Amino acid sequence: MKEPRTPRFEDVTVGETLPPLKFDVTPTSLVMYAGATWDFHRYHYDADFVTKLGMPAPFMDGQMAGALLARQLMQWGGADAFVRKLSYRLRGTVYAGDSIVLQGTVSDKCVEQGRALALCSLSMTKSDGTQIVRNATAVVELGRRSP
Amino acid sequence: MSTRISDELKSWIGREATYTAPEELGRAAIRYFALALGDDNPLHHDEALAQSTRHGGIIAPPTLVCETNQIFQNAPDENGYIGHSWPLPLSSSRFMRGSNEYEFHQPTRADDRITVTWRIVDIYEKDTRKNGAMIFVVSEARYTNQRGELLAVNRETNIHQP
Numbered sequence: 093m094k095e096p097r098t099p100r101f102e103d104v105t106v107g108e109t110l111p112p113l114k115f116d117v118t119p120t121s122l123v124m125y126a127g128a129t130w131d132f133h134r135y136h137y138d139a140d141f142v143t144k145l146g147m148p149a150p151f152m153d154g155q156m157a158g159a160l161l162a163r164q165l166m167q168w169g170g171a172d173a174f175v176r177k178l179s180y181r182l183r184g185t186v187y188a189g190d191s192i193v194l195q196g197t198v199s200d201k202c203v204e205q206g207r208a209l210a211l212c213s214l215s216m217t218k219s220d221g222t223q224i225v226r227n228a229t230a231v232v233e234l235g236r237r238s239p
Numbered sequence: 240m241s242t243r244i245s246d247e248l249k250s251w252i253g254r255e256a257t258y259t260a261p262e263e264l265g266r267a268a269i270r271y272f273a274l275a276l277g278d279d280n281p282l283h284h285d286e287a288l289a290q291s292t293r294h295g296g297i298i299a300p301p302t303l304v305c306e307t308n309q310i311f312q313n314a315p316d317e318n319g320y321i322g323h324s325w326p327l328p329l330s331s332s333r334f335m336r337g338s339n340e341y342e343f344h345q346p347t348r349a350d351d352r353i354t355v356t357w358r359i360v361d362i363y364e365k366d367t368r369k370n371g372a373m374i375f376v377v378s379e380a381r382y383t384n385q386r387g388e389l390l391a392v393n394r395e396t397n398i399h400q401p
Contacts, residue, residue: 115277124275128268130308132319141318154336155302156276162301163278171282171292174346175301181338235293 098170101201101208101234110196110212113164117152117190125156152186157225161214164194165232169210172235176209180228184218191219196230208234243364243374243401247328251359256323259354260310263385266349268309269299276300298346304382305341305393307355323357329374329399337375337396344389351384360394374399 115121119137126136134141137150158178165175186192193216200211210232216225266284273283281288282298289297308322315321347353361377380393 121275121277124271128271128275129306130311130321131306132315132321134319138319155306155339158305158339158341159272159276159300159302163276163280166280166282166301167278171288172294174294174298175341175343177340177342178301179338179340182336 098172098235099168100237101203101210102237104198104201104210104234106198106200108198110164110168110198110214113160113167113194115160115192115194117186117188117192119150119188122150122152122188125153125159129153129155147185147187149187149189151188154182157182157186157216160192160194161216161225161228161230164196164214165212165230168196169232169234174233175230176207176233177231178228179230180214180225182224183226184222184224186218186224192224193217193219199229208236210234243372244362245328248362248374251325251327252362253359254325255356255358256325257354257356258307258310258323260307260352261312263350263352264299264303264309264347266297269297269303269349272303272306273300294346296348298348301343301346301391302341304343304347304351304353304391305339305380307353307380307382310353310355323355325357325359325376325378327362327376327399329401333400335398335400337398339396340394342392344391347382347384347390351390353390354383356381356383370400372401374401 122136142150162175196212196214198210199213212230214228217223270284311321313321357380360379363375367373376397378395382390
């Protein structure tokens, strides 16, 4: 098992990039997320059903996009991190068979009510260039260096 | 003024629905959710390591608390769905998720028994460049644990094409 990296608030610089997160959306990953969230809607696994609705393939639940954005933030922030806020708008649909990349940058940092916060701007893009999320915003609380 | 938003539809603004989970979230649910996301962050499965952090123990991935289907014991409907929905008087041909705004007040833990209160905040019509007139339904969900502590708030906009 690898130890999580733990950037301290003091070491984070505005403009730094978060490690990109690549995720292959497969029938398996859609079914795993559907199962883990007790979401048994046919949208996420029934190819015949979604074809009749005019969709090319089963598709990702919108909140799975949020879950992946949060995963990227938590991985970057390390063992003491906690996501405080996350806002995003979906500009498209992610289907089984798509590959997506999540990217992020630190847009600001501040201490508020004793909390060391990094503000991040995030995006989610399919490998064909389609933007699914643009300029999502997040606030991540980080650990601080011991005095 | 809008013609598509009937008084009946408008009367749904302010409606609330509250559900409480029959049991605590559980560590397996946390590990399952992380696994589905390919997430090997030890905060979600390694108790010893999680205890050494400022969290003091395993915490759920942030957005798991906002996935509340597991509260329900309904048989799946004809499309397989078991969770909360508003039976709005809308004959929409298409439904899309618009946006989510999450606020996380404290981490959710395996022994939390979650209560969610959904409320319809707003229903409005807007012309969109891509799809013409659409009806936007804004809901807010507040999630608390068995001690009444606020865990998270999720403001969600769903879009219906009339």
